[in-house]
Amino acid sequence: MNTVKEANDVLLDCQNVWKIFGARSSAAVKAVSERGLSKKQVLQDFDCVVGVSDASLQVRRGEIFCIMGLSGSGKSTLVRLLNRLIEPSLGKIVVKGREIAKLNPAELRDMRARNIGMVFQSVALLPYRTVLENAAFGLEVRGVPKDERNETARAALAKVGLSDWISRYPSELSGGMQQRVGLARALAADPEIILMDEPFSALDPLIRRQLQDEFRQLTKSLGKSAVFITHDLEEAIRIGDRIAIMKDGIIVQVGTAEEIVTKPAGDYVAEFVAGISRIHLVKAHSVMRPVGDFKTSQPHCDVDALLKASPEADIGELIDITMRSERDAVAVVENGSIVGVVTTRGLLRGVAGMPAGAPGAA
């Protein structure tokens, strides 16, 4: 089977997972699996609330996977299903090839302690412990000797820039610093996957952006995978390699930031995406006109004399190039040959977020 290699790279596999809350949830689960009831029907017939409905997602090794949704969309429930803080009603969650629903309590504790870290919106630093003791908490739980765990924790705190604060107490730190300790605590335990439950939501915008960039850099340099929950699409776009959009417990779209912005699945996503700046998201290949097309409409324009850009250049770069050029077009070059032309009109279309086929595309 040639899919084995690929399957190995999937660290966390969530297959058709449901979570139904309520007194009659087991009957509701049965009805869902047998008759395929909708969320609305479950609420009507069983008075049960569907938290997560038929969610499937795969997180690959080294990938940052964002789950974005508004409050009540089920994103926090979904992330808690991934380390079994909440038991799934239906479906399968496989972490590193092991189905977590089948682990016994000791195995589950071991998996949580070694493989899946978690960072909370509330940070949850133990107030009666110093920063160092907090960062070493996960290792302490695993029974790592004191010197060793303190050394590891010190290194993790250094990575988040808190070396000078190790003997302070959490209450002496600012919100942003506290969340850094939360991240260091998760990193010190050296898990493959880190679950981030809206970690930066309570921080002010400047600190938030700073931490987003730091988090992405750190996760990538350490080769960790992360599932990052957020209610902020811009945050998801800054951080995520791929983004899942959730609404009412359903994952409505999964894709890269560019895919979601340029090809939103349905009105709900489109509405979200409307306010997002496309300047760094939309790439030349999605706003260019085929070179033949351009030549027929503008026969006296010498395509070879245009300034050149790669198909992966984003709109920001293309605007820069256009400003430097005397002409209102940029040639897109792939493998040494011109494949298309981005006109100013095309750039405007990209910024405005109009799909290629829409009226006014020219």
Place this chain on the structure above:
Amino acid sequence: MDTSVITDLFDTSTDNALGWIGDNGEWLFEFIRFVLQGTYDGILWFLELAPFYVIAIIAGLLAWRLLNPVAGLLAGIALAFCAFMGLWAETMSTLALVATATILALAVGIPIGIVAGFVKTFDRALEPALDLIQTLPPYIYLLPAIALLGYGPATALVATFIVAMPPSIRLTSLGIRMTPREFIELGQASGLSPWQMFTKIRLPFAMPSIMAGINQSLMMAFGMVVIAGIVGSGGLGETIYGAVRTLDIATSINAAIAIVILTMVLDRLTQSAAHRAKAGVR
């Protein structure tokens, strides 16, 4: 039908039951008396090892460390004042009584409170029993105790123990139940075993509440130990009771002042310890 028949029947059966317990459980009560008296004698012996000024200075230093220098000075002077009133021996036996009863009440109450904090049904069953203990007039405990244990400190200790226990049970149970949700989640997500969850998360968060319970138990014990003067507890309680009987107002007021001093010093010391526990958790 005369309803007094029923009440008479109840009264005689209560008397009989108490008599039966006294006859058949003598070895048990002998043992309880032995343990209580032994603990009390031990603590008193220890307290009497040092002259009064040493104890006053130790209390002063503690208050200085835990509170502030002024409190330290006041605590030292106030305790020395008890000695100047000629009531040092009584003050120390009162302290020994309170300490013995409180330590025993905590040794029983805190574990019960911990279990109640985890097991909701147990907590609910405990509630009416604790209400009963706290609403009955404290004198009530002296009678069966004197019938079973005789006149002396042991009886005072049992009654004080019963009165001092409820606050520590209640506040321990409350503290264990009130662990913030997010920290329980942290514990679960970090892979804590149930025992680690208890020692590393629940207990530290419950500490301020447990400390408040210790303080409350201590205060209840002080209240009871004076009342227990009637059954020959020794100490300031008995001094006051004797003074009341002979209308010796001067002595009764001196003894009351000594009680107030001792109570306040211990209250402030344990309260500041509770505050420190709280500051740690904040």
